[in-house]
Structures are given as structure tokens and as C-alpha cells.
Amino acid sequence: MTVSYDKSKAVYEGIRSAGVRSISALPETWLGLLLQRAEDDPEMTLIQVAKEEEAIGIAAGAWFAGEPHVLLMQNHGFLAAINGIVSLAQLYHIPLCMLIALRGHWGEPYPWHTRGGNVTEGVLRALQIPFEYAREPDRVAQQIREGHTLSRSSLWPTALLLTRDLMEEVD
Amino acid sequence: MERRQCIELMYPELEDKVVVTIMGASAQELYDLGHRDNFFYLQHAMGLASSVGMGLALHRPDEKVVVLDGDGSVLMNLGTFATMARYAPKNLVQVIFDNGSLLSTGGFASHTTSGDTDLAGIARAAGIRRVADTDQLMPFGEAILEAFEEDGPHVVVARVKAVGPDNYGMDLHLPENAFRFARYLSGRRGDS
Numbered sequence: 001m002t003v004s005y006d007k008s009k010a011v012y013e014g015i016r017s018a019g020v021r022s023i024s025a026l027p028e029t030w031l032g033l034l035l036q037r038a039e040d041d042p043e044m045t046l047i048q049v050a051k052e053e054e055a056i057g058i059a060a061g062a063w064f065a066g067e068p069h070v071l072l073m074q075n076h077g078f079l080a081a082i083n084g085i086v087s088l089a090q091l092y093h094i095p096l097c098m099l100i101a102l103r104g105h106w107g108e109p110y111p112w113h114t115r116g117g118n119v120t121e122g123v124l125r126a127l128q129i130p131f132e133y134a135r136e137p138d139r140v141a142q143q144i145r146e147g148h149t150l151s152r153s154s155l156w157p158t159a160l161l162l163t164r165d166l167m168e169e170v171d
Numbered sequence: 172m173e174r175r176q177c178i179e180l181m182y183p184e185l186e187d188k189v190v191v192t193i194m195g196a197s198a199q200e201l202y203d204l205g206h207r208d209n210f211f212y213l214q215h216a217m218g219l220a221s222s223v224g225m226g227l228a229l230h231r232p233d234e235k236v237v238v239l240d241g242d243g244s245v246l247m248n249l250g251t252f253a254t255m256a257r258y259a260p261k262n263l264v265q266v267i268f269d270n271g272s273l274l275s276t277g278g279f280a281s282h283t284t285s286g287d288t289d290l291a292g293i294a295r296a297a298g299i300r301r302v303a304d305t306d307q308l309m310p311f312g313e314a315i316l317e318a319f320e321e322d323g324p325h326v327v328v329a330r331v332k333a334v335g336p337d338n339y340g341m342d343l344h345l346p347e348n349a350f351r352f353a354r355y356l357s358g359r360r361g362d363s
Contacts (some may be wrong), residue, residue: 022230038283047229047258049222050250057219064211064353066360069226087215088223092349139316 001109002169007137008033011099011162014141015070018148020097021045022062024055025072030101030167034072052077056084060094070097075104075120076113078159080163085127085157095151095158099144102133102161124159131159134166172308174268174331175200178239180312181266189227189356192239193220193283195275196335197268201239202343203336208355212341212348218248221255221265228260228324231356235262235319241345242269242283243276245290246255249297252326256298263320266315272333294326306330 012034015023022045023038025031037047037167045067048056052073062069073081078100089096104110104117130150134140143160151158174196182204190210192198198212203300213220224238245251245267271284275284282288291304301323303314311329 024226040265045229047225047254050253051248053219054222054225054248054251054254056221057216058226058229060219061223061228062230063226064223064349065227065230066353066357067230084216084219086220089214091215091345093346094349 003030003167004035004169005033007166009037010137011134011140011144011166012037014144015099016080017141018068018070018097018145020068020148021072022067022069023047023072024049024062024069026052026055026077028072028074028077028101028103030103030162031072031074052081053084056081056088056096059096060088060092063094068148070144072084072099072101074101075161076116077125078120082123082127085129089157090127093154093155096161097144097148097151098157100159100161101167102163105164107164117131120161127157129157129159130154131161133161133162133163137166140166172306172311172329172331173334174270174329175336176308177266177268177311177329177331179204180308181237181315184315187229188235188237188319190237190239191220191224191227193241193244195216195339197239197241199336199339199341202341206341206343208351211352214305214345216250217253220249221248221251224263224265225251225255225258225260227356228263229258232260232262234356234359235264236260238263238265240265240267242267242271242281242290243273246282249293250298251309252294252299255324263324264315264318265324265326267326267328269328269330270333271330274333274335278333290326291328293325294328299324301325302328304330306329
């Protein structure tokens, strides 16, 4: 499997088109080209964390600072960040715009990702976090803008699930 | 040395700084001295006060950001030291009250109780250059003044007794605290 250069570009341009110039992230394969773009972009502040829950705190700090921000993480990182999401973002009504690489789902060849892939949607529902699946590069920019807008109007987390169709090259 | 004394000593200097505290005694002792809208009390999500401080410091380099942290909280997010060292915001001061106790959740021993685990040493080894460590009030005051005046990031470990306030409570709803804190910051930038 190969991560798509063009589709990663579409996601990155989507983040920029939302007016966002600040990203927190924990690197993973599907996010690699995106993070490379962020690193090479002099207008973008990229903060890589040691564990995803840290990024919830950083995103809250960015919100207090008045800086539009998105979080990039894998779904297993989302699972690792839940108490921060619940007991910081939701408790204090702080928006989070999360872009989550949905590993372990349709077409996943790696066994180790499959448990997380199966439960991600159910956990998002349990946390009452509005989410959408992003599958098409032509639509992803709008989906990012809308997720970002909703998080800030609702003062609540939103999640856009970045799927295999969106992130990988089609053979 | 007690945490309350340390916070009292710092309090006049906090008027023009952006302050994030952890839950429990640290939050209460600061609140009891007089709440200000530039104080944010993170009453849950243990470990993330320093991350909130990082997010603030990196996006508002014009402000001095002070985090009042604790040993129990820091032990839940040791990675924060490495992230802080990597991005090294000059305007961030992390004060860690190490009382060797999970005081606010029942007074259980923490990993620092024995004295074997050295939070200042962990911070230094993570790459933070400005680290102070003391159990005396005068050196604490000197370390704080230095941290407030000079570029950081700074970590100040204050080894304090495991005692806290007799009564807990704030006339402040949690989202209200967050909203007023955000307004303070937008007002400081002139975009409120």
C-alpha cells in the first residue's frame, strides 16, 4: 500500500482552506505526507506530541490563545486521548477539530489495527461526537471546513475519519 | 515549605501572567487568594495542564504562561517534558509542587514519595535547560523571579509538605472559567 501524494495534498489544502495555521499531531504512515507539507509550510505551526492526549491540552491552549487549530491522529491515538477529550474539551466546552486516520477498517491487511478499527465509530457515538467519513479527495476540503466550523459553533469536538479510499493510492 | 506559601509568594506577580493550574489543592489555594480572569483551573484531565500551557505559550509568545503543576499530574504525562524541550517556548514556566502524595485524590503515596524518582532530573534529561529544584521558600522565590524575568522554558520543582486547604469550593462554573479566561486573552490581543 502507498499513501497518495495527491490525496494528502488535498487534505492539507483543506486544512489551509479552513483558515487553520496550527496543527498538533502524532505521526503515522497515512499522515506522513501531510505532516511533511506542514513542516515545509512557513505559515504553519506544527506541534508533534509524544502521546495524543497531550494534543488535546495543546488544542485547548490554542483555543484560549485565539488560534484556529486542527488535530491529526490515528484512531488508536484517539482512543488513547479519551479522558482529555471528555474531562477537558467536553467538560469546559472547548472545540476540537480532529482529523482521524481510520486504520483497521475496510481493506485493512494488518491484524494489529483491526480491533481499533472496529470500535472507533461506536466510541465516537458514545462520546456524542459528530463525525463524518472522508472518502473522496474532491470533497475533503469542504468536510474539513464544515467540521472546523461546527466544532467552533458548538464548542464541542468533531471528528473527520480519513479512510483508506482517501489516503491510499488505488492499485 | 508549604505549597500555600509558594503560591502566596507568587500571587502578586501573577496579575499580568496567564496561569493554568491542576485540580484540587493548587487550584483552590490560588482561588482563595482571589480569582482573576487570567487564571484557568483544570479540575480534571490530570496531566494536561502543562499541555494547555504549551498550546498557550506557543501561540501567544507575547504572554508569560505559568503552569502550577503537581507530581501526580506530571507523572501522568511525562512526555510533556520532551514536547516542551523540543518546541522550547521561551515564555513558559512550569512550577511543579512535589508533595510526594496524591493529596487531592485521597493522599495516596506517589512515585516520588520515596525520593528515588527525581522530577527535576527527568525534566533535565528530557532536554529542558532551565530547571530549579528546592524545598526552601527563599530559593523558591529566587528561582521564580528568574523564571519570570528570563527566557525559558523553565521548570521549577518545589518540594512541599503534603498539606492542603481545609475547604474546597469555588463560586465559578467550569465553562464560565474557560469562557472568561478566553475573553481575557482575546482582550489582551485587542480583538475582543
